[in-house]
Amino acid sequence: MNREQNWKRLSGETFDVCIIGAGASGAGAALDAALRGYRVALIDRGDIASETSSRSTKLIHGGVRYLEQAVKKLDLAQLRQVRHGLAERRTVLRNAPHLAHPLALMTPVFSAFEGLYMSIGLTLYSYFARHDAFPKGRWLNRAQALERMPTLTPQMHSAVLYYDGQFNDARYALALAHSADEAGAAVVNYAAVTGFKHDVNGQLTTATAQDQLTGETVAIRSKLFLNCTGPYADAVRRMANPALDPRIRPSKGVHLVLPRETLRSDCAILIPKTADGRVVFAIPFGDKVFVGTTDNDYSDLNHEPVLEPQEVDYLLDTLRPYLAKTPDRADVQAGFGGIRPLIVSSRTDTKALLRDHEVEHDPASGLLSLLGGKWTTYRLMAQDLIDQVGQLLSNPAQSATETHFLVGGENYQFAAWQTLQQRYGLPADSCQHLMRTYGNRAERVAQLILEQPALAQKLTASQPFLQAEVIYQVREEMAMTLRDVLARRWRLELSDWQLTAQLVPQVGDLMAAELGWSEEHGRQQVRNYQSLLASFVKQAGLTPERSEMASV
Structure with a gap:
C-alpha cells in the first residue's frame, strides 16, 4: 500500500x-x-x-450468550445471529489462516446440575457448527480440567470444554x-x-x-x-x-492483561455469568492473558477509552472464584478499551x-x-x-468475498518457518512470528535483510520482533506513526506497556530513517508516545514503581 x-x-x-x-x-x-x-x-x-x-476480545464466535437467550426467550433473531456467526467463523479462519485459528475454552462449574446445563447448551452450539472442522466439546471431570489448566480452583466440580475461533483483529x-x-x-x-x-x-x-x-x-x-x-x-x-x-448508543468495554502464567494453558476460560449478568473471558494471546470485557455506557467519544481502577478491580474480582490463586493489581501489565457501536433500542440495559x-x-x-x-x-x-x-448505482454484482483469500493467506503453511530459518539464519521464534504475522508474505520481510544485514537484529531478546519488520510495515503496510507499529502492526502496546515504552526509541530511529523525519520530529514522536503510555498506567491506578514508566 x-x-x-x-x-x-x-x-x-x-x-x-x-x-x-x-x-x-x-x-x-x-x-x-x-x-x-x-x-x-x-x-x-x-x-x-x-x-x-483493534480492541476486541480477539474471538470469532457464534455467541454462546446469544444461544442461551434464544433458547430461554424463544428468540429466533438471536438464533439467527448464532447460526450466521458460526457460518462466518468458518470463513474468517479459511480466508486468513495465518491470523485466525481454533481456540479451546473451558467453563469451570461448581455442581453437576450446572455442568449438565452448560453441556446441553454447548452440545446445541456444536450442532449448529457441525459442518466445521473444529474439535468437538465435552464435559471434563475435575482431574481432566486441572490437567488442561493447572491454575483452576480445586473447588470446582468439573468443567465444560468447547471450541471457538481466535484471531489477531x-x-x-x-x-x-x-x-x-x-x-x-x-x-x-x-x-x-x-x-x-x-x-x-x-x-x-x-x-x-x-x-x-x-x-x-x-x-x-x-x-x-x-x-x-x-x-x-x-x-x-x-x-x-x-x-x-x-442511532448509536456507545458502550465501553475494557480488558486487562496478565502474565501467561495466570492460566498456564493454551485454553481460555469462559465465565458465563458474572454478578451483574455479563460474560467475561480470560484468553491466552501470545505470551499474555487478556481478561475482559466490561459493558458500560460511554458518552465521551472525543477521548480514548482507557482502563480505570474500578475496572481493574471488577475484572480481578470476577476471575477470583475460578483460579486457585487470583492475580492482584501488581500483576497487571497493560489494558485496553474499546467502544461498541450498539444500535439504539427501547431497552435500557446495554447488555440487552x-x-x-x-x-x-x-x-x-x-x-x-x-x-x-x-x-x-x-x-x-x-x-x-x-x-x-x-x-x-443500478449496477448490481455478486459478492466474491466468501472464498477470497486475504493478503498472506493463500497457500499458507506454518511449517514454512523452517525454510525461512534455513535460508536467512534467523531465530526460530522470529521465523514462527513472521509466518503468523505476514503469512505467505513473510519472506518479503526477510528479504529486506539481504539489503541491510543489520535489520536481522531483534529489537529485544525477549520478543521475536525484527528490525526488518518496521521497514516492511512502513513500505508495504502504510505504518505512519510509532503507535501504528507497536499497537497495531504488532500488538505489543496491548500486552506490555513497560516493554513498549522501552522499545519506542529503537522503532523511532528506524521509522525516522525510512520516513525522513527530522531529528527533532523523531524525538517529539518518541516523547509523545512514552507520555501516552505513562498516562495509561496512571489512569489505571497502577503504581509507577510497578510500571517503571517514570524511569523510561
Whole structure:
C-alpha cells in the first residue's frame, strides 16, 4: 500500500463509493466493492482499525450468550445471529489462516446440575457448527480440567470444554484493507472527513478530507458515500444531514492483561455469568492473558477509552472464584478499551441491546450508514451494504468475498518457518512470528535483510520482533506513526506497556530513517508516545514503581 500515490488518487478520480472508516466493516466493504468492480476509496481519520476493531476480545464466535437467550426467550433473531456467526467463523479462519485459528475454552462449574446445563447448551452450539472442522466439546471431570489448566480452583466440580475461533483483529483488518488496495481501492489512513458538499437536490457529491499528518485537504468526488465509522457513525450522519436522529448508543468495554502464567494453558476460560449478568473471558494471546470485557455506557467519544481502577478491580474480582490463586493489581501489565457501536433500542440495559447490524439509507442526502454489528459477521455486514450500493448505482454484482483469500493467506503453511530459518539464519521464534504475522508474505520481510544485514537484529531478546519488520510495515503496510507499529502492526502496546515504552526509541530511529523525519520530529514522536503510555498506567491506578514508566 502506497499512501502517497493513493492520496493523489483521491483528488484525481471520481469514485463509485467512498467508504469512511477503515475498521472491520469499512475495510470489509472496501474489499467487497473492489472485487465487484466498483471504483472504491477507503479513508480513515486515524490508522486502519485504530479504534474499536483493534480492541476486541480477539474471538470469532457464534455467541454462546446469544444461544442461551434464544433458547430461554424463544428468540429466533438471536438464533439467527448464532447460526450466521458460526457460518462466518468458518470463513474468517479459511480466508486468513495465518491470523485466525481454533481456540479451546473451558467453563469451570461448581455442581453437576450446572455442568449438565452448560453441556446441553454447548452440545446445541456444536450442532449448529457441525459442518466445521473444529474439535468437538465435552464435559471434563475435575482431574481432566486441572490437567488442561493447572491454575483452576480445586473447588470446582468439573468443567465444560468447547471450541471457538481466535484471531489477531488489528492485522485482520489490515489484511482486509491491503487486499482491497490490491483489488484496486485507493486506501488512505489519517484522512479525516471535515465536511460534505451537496447538489441542488441535497444529495452528497463531494467529501472534504484533511490529511492529519500534513494538514493538506482534498475534495473526494464519489457517486455514493458509505459511513462505516462504528460508534462515531452519528457524527458522520449528522454532518451529511443535521436533521437525522441519533442511532448509536456507545458502550465501553475494557480488558486487562496478565502474565501467561495466570492460566498456564493454551485454553481460555469462559465465565458465563458474572454478578451483574455479563460474560467475561480470560484468553491466552501470545505470551499474555487478556481478561475482559466490561459493558458500560460511554458518552465521551472525543477521548480514548482507557482502563480505570474500578475496572481493574471488577475484572480481578470476577476471575477470583475460578483460579486457585487470583492475580492482584501488581500483576497487571497493560489494558485496553474499546467502544461498541450498539444500535439504539427501547431497552435500557446495554447488555440487552441488539448487536446485529443495519444498513441505513438516508434518502435526503444519499448517505449509506452501516450500523451496529460485530467482528465475526463483518463480511455479511459488508455484503449487505454493497448489495445496496449495487441497487442504488443500478449496477448490481455478486459478492466474491466468501472464498477470497486475504493478503498472506493463500497457500499458507506454518511449517514454512523452517525454510525461512534455513535460508536467512534467523531465530526460530522470529521465523514462527513472521509466518503468523505476514503469512505467505513473510519472506518479503526477510528479504529486506539481504539489503541491510543489520535489520536481522531483534529489537529485544525477549520478543521475536525484527528490525526488518518496521521497514516492511512502513513500505508495504502504510505504518505512519510509532503507535501504528507497536499497537497495531504488532500488538505489543496491548500486552506490555513497560516493554513498549522501552522499545519506542529503537522503532523511532528506524521509522525516522525510512520516513525522513527530522531529528527533532523523531524525538517529539518518541516523547509523545512514552507520555501516552505513562498516562495509561496512571489512569489505571497502577503504581509507577510497578510500571517503571517514570524511569523510561
